[in-house]
Amino acid sequence: MLPQAHKEAAMNQHIMPKLNRRAFVIGATTAGAGLALGLDLPFGGPSVVRAADGSPEVNCWVVIRPDDTVVIRIARSEMGQGTLTGLAQLVAEELECDWSKVTTEFPTPGQSVARKRVWGDFSTGGSRGIRTSQDYVRKGGAAARMMLIQAAANDWKVPVSECKASSSVITHMPSGKTTTYGKVAEAAGKLEPPTDVKLKDPKDWTIAGKGLKRLDTSDKTTGKMVYGIDVKLPGMLNAAIKDCPVFGGKLKSFDEAKIASMKGVKKVVRVGDSAVAVVADTWWHAKTALDALPIVWDEGDNAKVSSETIAKWLAEGLDNAQPAYVGQQNGDVKAAIASAAKKVEAVYSYPYQNHATMEPMNATALYTADKCEVWCGTQNGEAAYAAALEASGLPPEKVDVHKMMLGGGFGRRGMTDYVRQAVAIAKQMPGTPIKLLWSREEDMQHGKYHPITQCKLTGAFDADNNLVGLHYRLSGQSILFSVRPEALQNGMDPAAFQGVAQSGEAAIGYTVPNLLVEHAMRNPHVPPGFWRGVNVNHNAIYLECFMDELAQAAGQDPLEFRRKLMGTHPKHLAVLNAVAEKIGWGTPAPQGVYRGIAQVMGYGSYVAGAAEISVTDGSKIKVHRIVASTDPGYVVNPAQVERQIAGSFVYGLSALFYGGCTVKDGRIEQTNFDTYNSMRINEMPKVESVMAPSGGFWGGVGEPTIGVAAPAVLNAYFAATGKRIRTFPLRNQNITFA
């Protein structure tokens, strides 16, 4: 039976999603237009559309200034993953422009909505930034090139077929006459967009596919880059906020009089039904006063929930008698297990994790009777816009969001709670810009956490040590249940099976004659969110560590054991083979060094990882070397893919070793980096990347490889010590980095 607190928690799931549903509705109703984009939406037309500085748009993706500067519009967000540079490369490739003259700008979601969503989807999560917009941005670049050449041909009164463009210069080949993009952009912007646009074969790319330098580096080395936290507006005040520490709790009262005379304090405001904010001249004054403010919370029944009660509730879900959603099934796994010559069973669990972006959540809002503007880092400009729309109560044409650079995202900034709060505060002080900044403590305790799960895995062998059955029973939290309930399928969360799905962009890489993958959904009151790698993280740990256990039980080499099950999964196998070869699997490792291996598919990409580690005293792990391979179909910028791979290991291993958010009295216990630590440079292994793009599909990059980080290391730990670790983080087992 469900504890009362959990029942209420389930109902409380509906506190936050309201605005997300709104965002989803906006996305869903216009997705067709967005996807069809590229060609059938305004690309200029008879009257020129102008950028803010008056320069002509050739089409919505490309503005060319008279000095030949090429401004490429980027609808997706840049949070470090390099999408801004990669998308610009794709447009520039087709545009045939001079890369040294390329600069970028973010259109606002308000502008996009006003132009019938001309820039398509702004969402930058699920490793989708490049893969789901590559087609229409490339067409945008190609169409702009065609229009620029046409404009030159018209001017010269020559057939367009006699002209060609290269590096922003158009040449009339028979005469050798030349002009530049900057000179014909105005005329090009008046032309009808072409209807038949052909894209280059990626084999012929000269700008895309190359490890070009990022476009945003310089300002990130001088302190000039403006992140959301750095926004300054005339007359701006600063706000610090405290939300009820128990999720789902309410703000009962606060004693404003106690802090009214503190320096700089301007106002104390209620924010929604669960938070209070102090507005002051500086954030430091606001935070100091907030810390001194007596607050009474109505914590509600969720205050009874702890990590122990959650673990107990999830463990009940591992019982096969409990209801569960079936993710995939073939054969008869129960019969196979019942008649097995040998049976292996293990239970794993994975904790909550906080995103802990280096820049805590923040947003700046200015509300007046007829306008609401927001400045913030967001992974989804349109979701932030929808949140501002809803919180302000103003009509769409009076609301806009200015996207700032993100000091990290990892999925957290796809949520818009902080935007809604900022607008709610600004609405109580019309005409005054308000910058809301969360303290690190607020950020740690009001995350949208990587969901908590447990998993019972059962393997069945026949008398010849062939794996004939695998039962994968997951119990735990659904992200979609909380943030996007419309996406549930008759109650089932299809995303829960990321990495162990039957087919699609996160399909399992093994064929087992009797297979059952199921999910007993249990939704504690702690709000979950999309955390880099999302459900691939725990599913890859569970499956890939258990595959190692099965190989051990069968007395087989972990690589050979996997290979036998991967005959019909050539792409999964190819990356596994690639890391095995590069790390020297099957050849002796250096003295005292042990290896582990893992593979998974996520976000449309096939990835594998191998680790070399040494272990001192059974508990101090030195990760010497990581080899990771990815087949994302196409690689737009190999230098950035390399960085994403290495970074994903830092994020995944930080969580494995140091992470884990625990619940006590209904609230998260960890408050800062002293209790939720992160890897430092001395713990960083050498990461070698093997990029193996096989073409024909577009997979993601930012997330997939995080899935193999933990299992590769854990499997190496077993090789070194003979011990299986099945609960995390490792610090709870007194295992640390050496």
Add this chain to the structure above:
Amino acid sequence: MANLNINGKTINVDVEDDTPLLWAIRENVGLTGTKYGCGIAQCGACTVHIDGVAMRSCGVTVSEAAGKAITTIEGLGVNNALHKVQLAWIANDVPQCGYCQSGMIMAVAALLKENPKPTDQDIDDAITNICRCGTFQQVREAIHAAASA
């Protein structure tokens, strides 16, 4: 009220004595290259130089910093030229999100001043800033590049 010497300029800031230097720099002086990450001297995003030593400015009060030479990322380069660490950062394309990089660069600049040719072990011992993007490989390469520049 405190007189702060920041990037060679004396600036009078009207704040309480116990205000963290970080917030005086960001909010009162208006230099936002120095970042807030944790407020408890754990992450290093707010690293500045105080009399040439890398310090986490969230853990230093303005009264402690008064009268000392404070350098922020904005004042690291001299005569409008970038510091060799910044140049190495650009050449090696180090930053991802970049938020921690002001602090990282300041920590590295202080290390190189004290130890012009650090070994990997020296780097491991001296550089303890958090980077959640995990661009440590590029940080290490760029430190060596700056050391040989």
